[in-house]
Amino acid sequence: MYEKYVNLSFKPSRNQLITTLHLEASNIKHAAGGVAAESSIGTWQEVTTEKSYMKKLAATVFSMKKQDKGTEIKIAYPPELFEEGNMPNILSSIAGNIFGLQELKALRLLDIDFPKSIIKSFKGPELGIKDIRRLLKIKKRPLVGTIIKPKLGLNSKDHAKVAYEAWIGGLDLVKCDENLASQKFNKFETNIKETLKMLEKAEKETGERKIYAPNVTAETKEMIRRAKLVKEKGGNCIMVDIITAGWAALQTLREENQDLKLILHAHRAGHAAFTRGKYGMSMLPIAKIARLIGVSQIHTGTANIGKMESGEEETQAVNSFLMSKWFSIKPVFPIASGGLHAGYVPKLVSLLGNDLIIQAGGGVHALGTRIGATSMRQAVDAIEKEIPLQEYSKTHKELKVALDKFGYVR
Numbered sequence: 232m233y234e235k236y237v238n239l240s241f242k243p244s245r246n247q248l249i250t251t252l253h254l255e256a257s258n259i260k261h262a263a264g265g266v267a268a269e270s271s272i273g274t275w276q277e278v279t280t281e282k283s284y285m286k287k288l289a290a291t292v293f294s295m296k297k298q299d300k301g302t303e304i305k306i307a308y309p310p311e312l313f314e315e316g317n318m319p320n321i322l323s324s325i326a327g328n329i330f331g332l333q334e335l336k337a338l339r340l341l342d343i344d345f346p347k348s349i350i351k352s353f354k355g356p357e358l359g360i361k362d363i364r365r366l367l368k369i370k371k372r373p374l375v376g377t378i379i380k381p382k383l384g385l386n387s388k389d390h391a392k393v394a395y396e397a398w399i400g401g402l403d404l405v406k407c408d409e410n411l412a413s414q415k416f417n418k419f420e421t422n423i424k425e426t427l428k429m430l431e432k433a434e435k436e437t438g439e440r441k442i443y444a445p446n447v448t449a450e451t452k453e454m455i456r457r458a459k460l461v462k463e464k465g466g467n468c469i470m471v472d473i474i475t476a477g478w479a480a481l482q483t484l485r486e487e488n489q490d491l492k493l494i495l496h497a498h499r500a501g502h503a504a505f506t507r508g509k510y511g512m513s514m515l516p517i518a519k520i521a522r523l524i525g526v527s528q529i530h531t532g533t534a535n536i537g538k539m540e541s542g543e544e545e546t547q548a549v550n551s552f553l554m555s556k557w558f559s560i561k562p563v564f565p566i567a568s569g570g571l572h573a574g575y576v577p578k579l580v581s582l583l584g585n586d587l588i589i590q591a592g593g594g595v596h597a598l599g600t601r602i603g604a605t606s607m608r609q610a611v612d613a614i615e616k617e618i619p620l621q622e623y624s625k626t627h628k629e630l631k632v633a634l635d636k637f638g639y640v641r
């Protein structure tokens with residue numbers, strides 16, 4: 232029954248949605264057909280309710296390539312199978328029930344090629360790389376930022392003071408951590424009141440534009456209320472935990488952002504529940520979905536550097552996609568974050584390029600926020616001036632403090 236969904240001489244047309252998956256099973260053809268059937272119009276039995284007019288909606292496995300371990304398969308879906316502009320609906324088909332099929336030993340969604348008709352049904356980012364560079368008046372260098380640490384527990388005034396020190400030290404962006412929302416010790420309202428006051432002060436004192444990304448993640452209506460409040464209070468950016476908030480919530484937030492015109496900073500906390508296991512999806516499809524819906528910047532990985540697991544080639548592929556031309560969908564800033572410090576900056580830039588936001592939490596605040604912030608900024612300045620980091624640190628004491636503590640990674 233499932234095998235009829237496999238046709239290796241089938242040539243998909245350009246208007247079909249294509250998925251690439253890694254599959255392990257004892258009967259590959261049956262399992263691959265099962266994935267295509269269960270993600271389109273089929274089930275485990277021929278059913279009496281099937282009509283001839285709906286056959287054209289069936290998905291087709293058109294490629295099966297054996298690999299060292301398992302098989303890479305490709306499935307073509309007719310676009311009529313999906314409701315345009317409805318990401319949860321699309322994912323309930325192509326990344327839904329299929330992961331639970333008993334006969335599979337592994338199933339990972341590696342990539343999704345969306346056809347033009349579906350791409351055009353989403354807005355993409357309101358603000359992309361060019362808009363953010365224009366706002367900050369930074370033409371070429373990577374942006375540098377920090378995450379307020381300790382991640383939880385600081386009261387609003389102390390939180391704001393840390394942000395101020397970071398901006399004065401030379402950082403472009405300060406963000407809340409992924410698990411800060413509006414807890415009793417730092418309510419959202421007082422957080423943004425105090426921190427945006429410090430942002431204004433830091434901008435006046437440095438003559439530079441700065442970004443503050445407060446975490447608005449909450450139930451959708453509350454999240455929208457918080458985003459509107461940020462706009463009302465003069466903020467320029469919001470952060471959202473896209474995986475835990477969910478794609479539908481992100482779509483609603485993006486709709487609202489049509490008017491708010493805030494930078495949408497996407498944190499991927501929770502992604503590894505999908506991306507690290509035998510079942511789930513890689514970071515590339517997550518990045519594609521997030522860009523299509525409309526984030527402006529997204530955490531993608533640190534290319535084998537730092538504290539979080541993320542392969543070099545995978546991070547490069549994801550980042551290249553985010554910056555590539557994609558119909559009318561604006562390019563998006565990749566963010567490298569997690570266990571970073573000034574000594575990693577040259578290696579990160581050589582691997583991932585200039586269109587990058589480099590963030591360090593522990594790598595900044597362990598040195599004293601202002602010193603740590605300055606060391607990060609000096610590291611990108613050294614790259615811009617094409618001066619080796621160790622050489623630059625001879626005349627830039629904060630960078631020296633960082634290199635002495637953390638070392639320098641070539």
Ligand code: 3PG
Nearest residue numbers: 568569570571591592593
């Ligand atoms: C993040 O949001 O990416 C992490 O909180 C990074 O923190 P770290 O720089 O201290 O690892």
